[in-house]
Amino acid sequence: MNSQDYMQIALKEAQKAFEKDEVPVGAIIVDSQTGKVIAKAGNRSEHGENAFAHAELEAMKKACKKLKQNRLRDMDLYVTLEPCTMCAAAISLMRIRKVFFGATDEKGGAIVNGVKFFEAKTCHHRPEFESGILEEKCSEILKIFFRNKRQKKL
Amino acid sequence: MNSQDYMQIALKEAQKAFEKDEVPVGAIIVDSQTGKVIAKAGNRSEHGENAFAHAELEAMKKACKKLKQNRLRDMDLYVTLEPCTMCAAAISLMRIRKVFFGATDEKGGAIVNGVKFFEAKTCHHRPEFESGILEEKCSEILKIFFRNKRQKKL
Numbered sequence: 001m002n003s004q005d006y007m008q009i010a011l012k013e014a015q016k017a018f019e020k021d022e023v024p025v026g027a028i029i030v031d032s033q034t035g036k037v038i039a040k041a042g043n044r045s046e047h048g049e050n051a052f053a054h055a056e057l058e059a060m061k062k063a064c065k066k067l068k069q070n071r072l073r074d075m076d077l078y079v080t081l082e083p084c085t086m087c088a089a090a091i092s093l094m095r096i097r098k099v100f101f102g103a104t105d106e107k108g109g110a111i112v113n114g115v116k117f118f119e120a121k122t123c124h125h126r127p128e129f130e131s132g133i134l135e136e137k138c139s140e141i142l143k144i145f146f147r148n149k150r151q152k153k154l
Numbered sequence: 155m156n157s158q159d160y161m162q163i164a165l166k167e168a169q170k171a172f173e174k175d176e177v178p179v180g181a182i183i184v185d186s187q188t189g190k191v192i193a194k195a196g197n198r199s200e201h202g203e204n205a206f207a208h209a210e211l212e213a214m215k216k217a218c219k220k221l222k223q224n225r226l227r228d229m230d231l232y233v234t235l236e237p238c239t240m241c242a243a244a245i246s247l248m249r250i251r252k253v254f255f256g257a258t259d260e261k262g263g264a265i266v267n268g269v270k271f272f273e274a275k276t277c278h279h280r281p282e283f284e285s286g287i288l289e290e291k292c293s294e295i296l297k298i299f300f301r302n303k304r305q306k307k308l
Binding site for chain 1: 199200203204205206211214215218219224225238239240242243244247248249261262263264267268269271274275276277278
């Protein structure tokens with residue numbers, strides 16, 4: 001499988017989040033050595049336990065539980081939207097090898113936007129990253145979600 | 155109770171973390187309107203479920219669960235060490251009113267050090283903050299912990 005195939009799986013998680021009226025972002029964790037998908041999750045920050053429940057955090061938590069380990073060395077993370085500051089720092093803490101993301105997020109992103117955390121001097125593990133994987137699809141589902149929200153308010 | 159009294163409670167959580175061989179950081183959530191302590195937690199990032207389990211995140215998770223709400227408006231957070239980038243961003247996402255912290259953290263802090271997240275343009279809720287509450291005690295317990303670690307390695 002290539003990075004687009006993996007992102008397609010993350011997009012399915014975003015679609016499931018959409019159907020639960022959550023901001024449609026999806027993430028998966030892949031073992032970079034075997035290519036195996038270890039965990040999948042969608043954003044559930046509105047209807048889940050709390051506002052931290054971003055797709056990336058949920059997927060990393062599930063992967064730790066499944067692998068019974070504290071950190072995720074040699075693992076890759078695919079996410080449909082550029083991680084926010086909390087998630088970017090959590091990804092670094094987890095020792096993720098590489099982050100692949102779809103759409104960029106000028107308002108809240110923290111990898112190529114905002115605090116660009118992986119470049120900060122307080123970032124002690126700097127994952128590799130690649131952006132723009134299935135960017136249009138990843139962005140489109142968010143646009144539709146927010147357009148629907150605005151129309152409901154009218 | 156004043157801010158030092160609350161920090162003393164957070165310090166007890168740090169002490170409990172110390173006894174579990176965790177980096178000794180403690181945090182509590184206080185309702186700013188009633189003065190009631192809503193949740194307490196110590197860091198458990200080494201022996202807990204995963205490396206995110208910083209005292210601040212654990213305390214906020216517990217408070218959300220207890221109050222059955224998604225965010226923590228009108229709540230204050232007391233923590234013995236300056237929050238890291240992940241925690242600072244999570245505190246903002248949670249809509250915490252004010253953060254009180256003890257020791258500053260030049261290496262990993264994100265409020266007065268590092269990315270100074272509350273000043274970033276991608277920070278959309280900027281909690282108030284106050285540092286230096288029982289600073290010496292908060293810092294001393296960390297120094298002892300790391301000194302012991304180094305001695306064990308010799």
